[in-house]
Every structure is written in C-alpha cells, then in structure tokens.
Amino acid sequence: MSSGGFKTRHLAVVGLGLMGGSLALALREHADTITGVELNAEARQYAVENKIVDAATDDLREGVAQADTVILAAPVRSIQAMVERRIGSYLRSNTLLIDIGSTKRDICEAMGKLPVGIHAIGGHPMTGKEVSGVESSDKNLYRGRPFVLCPTRRTTPATRLRALGLVQALAAVPFEMEADRHDHLVAAISHLPYILSSALVATVAKEGQNDPTVWELAAGGFRDMSRLAGQDVQMMGDILSTNTQAVATLLALFRVQLAMLEAMLISRDDQQLAEFLRPTREARVNWIQKYENGHKNGK
Amino acid sequence: MSSGGFKTRHLAVVGLGLMGGSLALALREHADTITGVELNAEARQYAVENKIVDAATDDLREGVAQADTVILAAPVRSIQAMVERRIGSYLRSNTLLIDIGSTKRDICEAMGKLPVGIHAIGGHPMTGKEVSGVESSDKNLYRGRPFVLCPTRRTTPATRLRALGLVQALAAVPFEMEADRHDHLVAAISHLPYILSSALVATVAKEGQNDPTVWELAAGGFRDMSRLAGQDVQMMGDILSTNTQAVATLLALFRVQLAMLEAMLISRDDQQLAEFLRPTREARVNWIQKYENGHKNGK
Numbered sequence: 001m002s003s004g005g006f007k008t009r010h011l012a013v014v015g016l017g018l019m020g021g022s023l024a025l026a027l028r029e030h031a032d033t034i035t036g037v038e039l040n041a042e043a044r045q046y047a048v049e050n051k052i053v054d055a056a057t058d059d060l061r062e063g064v065a066q067a068d069t070v071i072l073a074a075p076v077r078s079i080q081a082m083v084e085r086r087i088g089s090y091l092r093s094n095t096l097l098i099d100i101g102s103t104k105r106d107i108c109e110a111m112g113k114l115p116v117g118i119h120a121i122g123g124h125p126m127t128g129k130e131v132s133g134v135e136s137s138d139k140n141l142y143r144g145r146p147f148v149l150c151p152t153r154r155t156t157p158a159t160r161l162r163a164l165g166l167v168q169a170l171a172a173v174p175f176e177m178e179a180d181r182h183d184h185l186v187a188a189i190s191h192l193p194y195i196l197s198s199a200l201v202a203t204v205a206k207e208g209q210n211d212p213t214v215w216e217l218a219a220g221g222f223r224d225m226s227r228l229a230g231q232d233v234q235m236m237g238d239i240l241s242t243n244t245q246a247v248a249t250l251l252a253l254f255r256v257q258l259a260m261l262e263a264m265l266i267s268r269d270d271q272q273l274a275e276f277l278r279p280t281r282e283a284r285v286n287w288i289q290k291y292e293n294g295h296k297n298g299k
Numbered sequence: 300m301s302s303g304g305f306k307t308r309h310l311a312v313v314g315l316g317l318m319g320g321s322l323a324l325a326l327r328e329h330a331d332t333i334t335g336v337e338l339n340a341e342a343r344q345y346a347v348e349n350k351i352v353d354a355a356t357d358d359l360r361e362g363v364a365q366a367d368t369v370i371l372a373a374p375v376r377s378i379q380a381m382v383e384r385r386i387g388s389y390l391r392s393n394t395l396l397i398d399i400g401s402t403k404r405d406i407c408e409a410m411g412k413l414p415v416g417i418h419a420i421g422g423h424p425m426t427g428k429e430v431s432g433v434e435s436s437d438k439n440l441y442r443g444r445p446f447v448l449c450p451t452r453r454t455t456p457a458t459r460l461r462a463l464g465l466v467q468a469l470a471a472v473p474f475e476m477e478a479d480r481h482d483h484l485v486a487a488i489s490h491l492p493y494i495l496s497s498a499l500v501a502t503v504a505k506e507g508q509n510d511p512t513v514w515e516l517a518a519g520g521f522r523d524m525s526r527l528a529g530q531d532v533q534m535m536g537d538i539l540s541t542n543t544q545a546v547a548t549l550l551a552l553f554r555v556q557l558a559m560l561e562a563m564l565i566s567r568d569d570q571q572l573a574e575f576l577r578p579t580r581e582a583r584v585n586w587i588q589k590y591e592n593g594h595k596n597g598k
Contacts, residue, residue, distance in 0.1 A: 215586055
C-alpha cells in the first residue's frame with residue numbers, strides 16, 4: 001500500500017473529523033506515531049479506540065509540540081485563528097505545517113508570518129463525502145483526487161518536496177498554484193454552485209409559501225440542484241467570507257451567462273438558444289466522462 | 300400487482316422510449332391489447348420482441364384507430380403537433396387521450412380543440428431515469444411518483460375518473476391542477492434548475508478558456524450542479540420554448556434571492572448571511588427526508 005518515500009517520525013492531525021481521520025488512516029504506515037488534537041471527547045475516544053491515532057488530546061500545544069509534521073484539518077476560520085494566534089510558538093523548528101482549509105489566501109498569508117524555520121504550506125484536497133465525523137474516516141478518501149498545494153512565505157524548496165511526498169503518500173494528485181488562483185478556481189466550481197443551490201432553494205421556498213404543492217412535485221433534478229444548500233451553514237459562511245472577492249467576480253461572470261440565456265429565451269430565438277446549450281452540454285458530457293474515469297481508475 | 304379498477308380493451312402508446320415503454324409495462328395487466336407507435340424501427344422491434352407491446356407500427360393512424368385509450372409519450376413539440384394536426388381525425392369517439400409532456404398549457408389548449416367526444420386530459424408524471432430508450436423500460440418507474448393531471452375543454456367528469464384510474468394503475472400519486480399552475484410549478488423545480496445548471500457550466504467553460512485546470516479540480520459539488528446541463532438540448536429547448544413566461548417569472552424571482560445573498564456577502568454581514576442560509580438549509584433538509592421516505596416506501 002505504501003507509496004512514495006514520505007516518512008515522518010511524529011504526525012499531529014489537528015481536527016479529528018472525516019477529513020482528519022481519513023488523513024491519519026492514509027498516513028498510518030508513513031508515521032511512527034500519530035497524535036490527534038480534537039476538542040470533542042467522543043471523537044478523541046473513537047479515534048484512539050479504533051487505532052486511527054495513537055494518542056489524542058484537546059490541548060493544541062501538547063499535541064503538536066513533539067511533531068515533525070502537523071496537518072490542520074479544521075474549518076477555515078479555526079485554521080486561520082490557530083495559525084495567527086497560537087501555533088507558531090508551539091511548533092519545533094523544521095516542522096512541516098500543512099492545512100486542508102477550503103480557501104487559501106487568508107491562511108497562506110497567516111502562514112507567511114510564522115517564525116522562520118517552520119515549513120508552512122497551504123493545502124486543499126478536492127474530496128469529501130456525504131457523511132461527516134471521524135467514524136466515517138476512509139483511508140482511500142484522498143486516493144486519485146486533486147490535492148492543491150499553495151506556497152507561502154514560509155515555503156522553501158524543501159517544504160515543497162516534503163508536501164509533495166505527503167500528497168503522494170495519500171495517492172492524491174498534486175496541483176501547485178498560488179493561493180489567489182486556487183481561490184478563484186474553487187469560487188467557480190464550489191462556492192458559486194453553493195450560492196446557486198441556496199438561491200434556488202430559497203426561490204422554491206418562496207413559491208412554497210403560496211403553493212406548497214411545489215415541494216411535492218419536486219423530483220430528481222431538484223434533488224441534485226439543492227444538495228449543496230444542505231451543507232453546514234457555519235462552514236459555508238466561513239468559506240464564503242474568506243473568499244468574498246473571487247465569489248463576487250464569479251457571480252458577475254455567471255450573471256452574464258444567465259442574462260444571455262434569458263435573452264434568447266424571451267426573444268424566442270430557439271436557434272440561438274440551441275447554439276448556446278449545445279457546446280455547454282458537450283462541455284459537461286466531456287467533463288463527467290473524464291471525472292468518472294478518474295474515479296474508476298482510482299487514478 | 301393489479302391495483303384499481305382501470306381496464307382498457309386496446310391501449311395505444313405513442314412513443315416507445317423509456318417513458319412510453321415503462322407505461323406499457325406498468326399497464327400490461329390492465330389492457331387486453333397494447334399497440335406501440337414509434338418511428339424508430341429498432342425500438343419497435345425491441346418492444347415487440349420483449350413483449351412490452353403486442354404490436355408496433357410507425358403509422359399513427361393505424362396505431363390509434365382501434366384504441367380506446369391513447370397515451371402520447373413523445374417530446375412536447377411532437378405531442379403538440381400530433382394533437383393540433385392529426386390525431387383528432389384518427390381517434391374513435393369516446394377514446395381517452397392523455398399525454399405525458401413536460402409542459403401542459405400549449406398541449407391542453409390544443410386538446411381543447413379536438414372533436415367533441417374525445418376524452419382528452421393533460422398529464423405529466425414527475426419521474427425519469429438517467430438512462431433513456433425503450434430498453435431501459437421499468438414497470439415501477441411511475442410507482443409512488445407524482446402524476447399531474449390537467450383538465451382541458453375536452454375533459455368531462457368521466458374523462459377525469461378514467462385518467463385517475465390510469466394513474467392508480469401505475470401506482471402513481473395523482474395531482475389535479477390547471478395547466479398554468481402546473482407550468483409555473485415545474486418552471487420552479489425543473490426548468491429554472493436546468494437553466495442555472497447550464498449557465499453554471501457555461502461560466503466554468505469560460506473560466507476554462509483562461510485556466511483549464513478548473514476542470515481538473517471540479518468535484519462532487521460541481522458534478523451534481525452540472526448534471527442537468529447534460530440533458531438533451533432539443534428536448535429542453537422544446538420545454539423552455541413552451542413555457543417561456545413561467546420560466547421568465549421564476550428567473551426574476553431567483554434573481555431577487557441571488558441579489559440578496561450577494562449583498563450580504565459583499566457587505567460582509569456574516570450574521571445576516573447565516574440567517575438567510577439557515578432556513579434555506581432547513582427547507583432542503585426537510586424536503587429531502589420526505590422525498591427519500593417517499594421513495595423508500597414506494598408510496
């Protein structure tokens with residue numbers, strides 16, 4: 001199972017949820033010791049009893065003090081707060097610090113202010129599951145999925161190589177890019193979709209106030225288009241509020257496309273409408289084929 | 300398996316695709332004879348060989364001439380054309396004519412001009428599958444799913460009862476409403492979602508021209524939000540162009556919700572944003588629970 005040469009003496013995973021637990025499982029054979037840091041006592045107990053980690057603590061300082069690799073697997077705002085206010089003084093020099101927060105600019109900026117000697121790099125694996133919690137941990141969660149790495153002012157060539165080794169150990173596919181570029185791209189494929197899903201559900205909810213039957217007729221199309229609106233509000237609020245500018249840019253670009261579609265519809269220009277929709281459909285069909293092949297091959 | 304008292308001597312199903320084939324299978328025990336009308340020779344052959352229908356023809360007149368129940372299971376525009384131009388003179392008096400087109404106003408209006416004596420009523424089952432074609436036919440496709448019935452000027456109380464019997468025979472859940480109300484509701488839950496999905500894919504495609512990596516990072520959220528954009532362009536174009544007004548109304552309502560979200564985001568009003576997103580999330584969570592329970596119970 002072990003791939004690549006990534007080895008760490010003492011790995012600390014901060015945040016034992018689905019993402020952190022899965023990281024610990026996937027890196028099991030690459031670390032001599034794994035410590036989990038988690039405020040929730042049940043999650044700590046579950047992780048230790050199921051050998052996801054060797055030990056667990058609710059004390060950040062204690063959890064990371066002996067580590068030579070630290071992964072921050074918490075919500076975006078928590079990561080940012082830890083990096084800005086606390087973790088710098090807890091870490092040993094030469095420690096690799098990586099996070100898996102969903103937006104990167106603010107976190108990478110905060111990482112850039114850590115003490116020299118900390119090897120800090122931003123990370124964002126493009127994976128997940130419908131379910132959450134450490135009990136859903138899955139050592140293959142990262143396998144074949146993109147893992148974005150964003151340099152900070154504390155990223156040296158050595159940092160980069162260690163982080164790439166870690167990504168390889170997860171069997172994930174590394175993408176290296178600046179934090180701003182990352183945030184722009186995920187605004188398009190994650191944050192804009194969430195906003196559209198929420199605005200759609202809000203629209204149907206308004207309709208439902210006049211005519212509740214709308215909920216009873218809703219079927220598979222609405223199910224898919226409304227799924228993202230069911231995501232955790234706190235988590236998504238954090239993500240949006242740390243990526244306002246890129247999200248606003250994407251919203252503006254989206255509005256142009258929507259207005260074009262609407263104009264063709266209202267002017268009853270069926271020909272033009274089909275000429276808009278055909279390449280759009282093609283783009284989706286091409287993408288889903290590659291996406292599903294990637295999943296099949298566990299690429 | 301047989302439910303309700305629906306009985307027909309000779310059922311004609313016009314259009315042997317997924318929907319029509321599934322109708323024929325589900326009504327097998329309720330009809331003495333089933334004839335399929337279909338232009339595609341392979342689909343006809345498949346349907347006959349697999350006993351989905353007793354006989355099949357590419358001639359509409361021949362197919363429906365002896366029928367006492369006729370179901371039009373073709374794309375919206377084809378149904379409309381058949382009703383407006385041809386079928387009236389082919390049908391026997393007292394025949395039940397029902398369609399399953401996705402928009403109802405134009406079709407029901409056309410049905411209202413059929414000869415007196417035709418029992419015509421509009422229908423729209425809210426069901427489907429990822430796959431299409433008669434070879435995907437499934438006798439349980441309609442089970443537990445909503446089936447909307449819309450009256451026309453050729454709908455008598457007897458028409459209504461026969462149509463309700465047919466819906467019951469499918470084990471579907473009948474909803475009776477005016478065509479305009481139907482078209483407004485499906486604009487909210489089907490047509491608006493399709494437009495949003497297409498505009499999203501078009502936005503990402505624009506981004507992809509500058510930075511193709513956007514396609515490589517796209518994951519599960521984008522997959523769900525882009526699925527509808529992959530639907531058949533001709534079919535969706537027909538649907539949109541026969542429901543322009545309702546779709547335009549829903550687009551206007553959607554834009555209001557989107558603008559509210561955007562304003563909260565840009566003004567960085569996290570509190571207000573959460574107060575918008577929380578009931579939206581709740582509405583979705585409540586809906587999906589009922590929807591999935593309905594499916595589980597095959598209600």
